[in-house]
Amino acid sequence: MSTTTKAVDMQIPLGAQHISLLEPVKFTFTTQNEKIVDVGSDVGFVHRGVEHACSSKFEFKQVGFVVARICGLCAITHSMCYTAGVEKLLDAQVTQKAKYLRTLLIELDRIHSHMLCLSHTCENAGFEAMFMSLMGDREPVMGLQEAITGNRVQFDYITIGGVTREFDAQTAQKIIQVLGQTQKKIEGYIEEFQNNWSLSKKFEGIGALSPEGAYEYNAIGPLARACGLQVDVRNGLDYLPYKEVGFTTITQTGGDIHARNMVRLYEILNSIKMCRNIVEGLPEGEIQTKVRGKPQGEVITRLEAPRGELMYYLKGENKKVLDRVRIKTPTFATIPAMIEIFKGQDYADAPAILASFDPCLSCTAK
């Protein structure tokens, strides 16, 4: 065949509504014979205006519950990050027990969020049975969250000054038991993800990002850790006792879809270990302390959400309503890296790559 055919740029849209997407986002891929050469993205479909409402309509005591509604998957990280900021402004003291309970819930949330992402990856790889099995094994964790907080998704558990509930010995027993079960299951999945062709070999080298690229394009969260970068906000947090409960940073090398999956799986194991340590070593004490006053000054807080670093900037002027609430969400920061990864990949791999980022558009657009 002659090779003089001119390569034609084709534009293929993905979204706003697409079967492999949970949320509306629109990507426009420019392709040349199946290869993606350029990507445009449009993420604003779910913009609601939460930031503005937080600094005009709601009082600072209510905002913690409003920001939780930015994202259902990392609701608790949003309210925690906000509450930590307000507590710093108010100079509030939180008991050790409340801190432990907060950490417990954040880690449980991470477990279920990562499991959802992994099952989504399986679905996009065409492995429906694995999707179902992961979804099934995720339910006991959701059950735990319901047992502790009273709700499956929107916990509204963290308030300024502490947490709303504590659990009894019976629930503690159940938590330990379910965590043990889940750990066994996850160990099985690790083996499956490493050896099953449709999950590992197929994905090796696909959607890869080099450590330099990750650094340059500001990758965070599992995306950066899959490239071998030691990026985890939990390392240096002063308001949550991560050091005491046995946190370790998980990294992998390769930076491809496979490595991202492995980071998530090992992080689940680490989270399970932390949760167990928390339940077994829960300190005595009150769960709520009274907090007085109105926020005054500026503060920046950070927290590691399941998808990467979450950052809040708060500014108060000694009024009931805050002056400014600025939220920087993980997916927003990873978009440049995402676009870089897409370039040069096959179009057919696009949904799988997209799922491996675990993007959260309702976070991004707020």
Added chain:
Amino acid sequence: MFKLKNFRKRSLWILHYNAGSCNGCDIEILACLGPTYDLERFGVLNRGNPKQSDMLLITGPVTYRSRERVVELFTQMPEPKVVVAVGSCTCTGGVFSGMYNVEDGVDKYIPVDVYIPGCAATPEYIIDGVLKGLELLEHKSKEIVKPKKLFKKLSFHKDHIDRRGIAGKVGENDGKD
């Protein structure tokens, strides 16, 4: 003679669209389709294709940019169809009501048959709602249901209704905005 109605009752296909929700209700819908709650035992399948779906599960308070898409998806679905609004913010705007970029509730744009409350709506509620919608579907006719806003004239293509592009652009038809 096929009794199409009977078949439809046992094989409901749903279309799910997120019109600005927080994902909370979306993951609960996903959990419903998973093995624990197993909505599939009623023959319910999630297919992201409006032209083959009987039920529109919609979440979120309808942001300004998703309005046209909601109406477009709704008009592309063939009758009979039911619309189920999942979650408090879909029914009334919920916590987002009054924010500058949202409409309070999806029923300003399209007629809703079943409202499921809860923030987030629990899987049990969602299953109940979907089954309720299934009951309603039996009594629906093939008559064309019009969305409440953003609706252009029906155009015909060789006796068939041409469903593409029926949804108007925001600001074209309704005086508001």
